[in-house]
Amino acid sequence: MRIGQGFDVHQFEQGRPLIIGGVDIPHSMGLAGHSDADVLLHAISDALLGAVGEGDIGKHFPDTDPKYKDADSKKLLQHCYGLVKAKGFTLGNLDATIICQKPKMAPYISTMNATIACLLESEVVNINIKATTTEALGFVGREEGIAAQAVVLLKKDDN
Numbered sequence: 232m233r234i235g236q237g238f239d240v241h242q243f244e245q246g247r248p249l250i251i252g253g254v255d256i257p258h259s260m261g262l263a264g265h266s267d268a269d270v271l272l273h274a275i276s277d278a279l280l281g282a283v284g285e286g287d288i289g290k291h292f293p294d295t296d297p298k299y300k301d302a303d304s305k306k307l308l309q310h311c312y313g314l315v316k317a318k319g320f321t322l323g324n325l326d327a328t329i330i331c332q333k334p335k336m337a338p339y340i341s342t343m344n345a346t347i348a349c350l351l352e353s354e355v356v357n358i359n360i361k362a363t364t365t366e367a368l369g370f371v372g373r374e375e376g377i378a379a380q381a382v383v384l385l386k387k388d389d390n
């Protein structure tokens with residue numbers, strides 16, 4: 232078994248879509264980034280890469296490379312999971328937290344769980360996405376940005 236953790240932050244920016252966990256969320260602002268800035272999928276990607284000793288998403292998808300401008304983070308996550316599988320591992324379970332003052336994530340959590348289960352070729356029972364505010368404290372509380380953290384457990388493939 233291998234364990235990995237990931238953490239990411241993106242700043243809010245006017246005129247951008249808000250995409251979290253592969254789900255479009257209606258809001259007055261989106262997140263800034265070179266890619267689509269899906270902060271949750273980035274944290275999960277980093278957790279997967281960490282678990283197999285493959286560094287981080289900045290190493291695999293440099294933000295200086297025009298190829299990743301507005302990149303779909305679902306594709307980046309699938310690439311990371313491909314590296315996991317190539318090393319003979321599959322996902323055991325994933326636990327992640329979105330740290331966000333507003334908007335409310337609760338209405339979108341089940342769609343995120345299903346989307347991520349599909350991307351990671353797993354059952355939805357193995358995926359647990361949560362959300363919390365910071366009780367209005369700090370940069371999250373001031374609604375300047377959103378953070379996400381993720382932990383994955385990988386198991387050795389039976390094959």
Ligand SMILES: Nc1ccn([C@@H]2O[C@H](COP(=O)(O)O)[C@@H](O)[C@H]2O)c(=O)n1
Nearest residue numbers: 331332333334335336337362363364365
């Ligand atoms: N952006 C968010 C933040 C929180 N939630 C849900 O509300 C619950 C209470 O949050 P607290 O920060 O006050 O503990 C939390 O457990 C989530 O279910 C949310 O949906 N979206």
Ligand SMILES: C[C@@]1(CO)OP(=O)(O)OP(=O)(O)OC[C@H]1O
Nearest residue numbers: 264265266268289292293294299
């Ligand atoms: C995903 C990448 C690449 O497009 O860009 P961003 O969307 O800026 O995301 P970040 O989490 O800052 O780091 C990884 C980047 O290289």
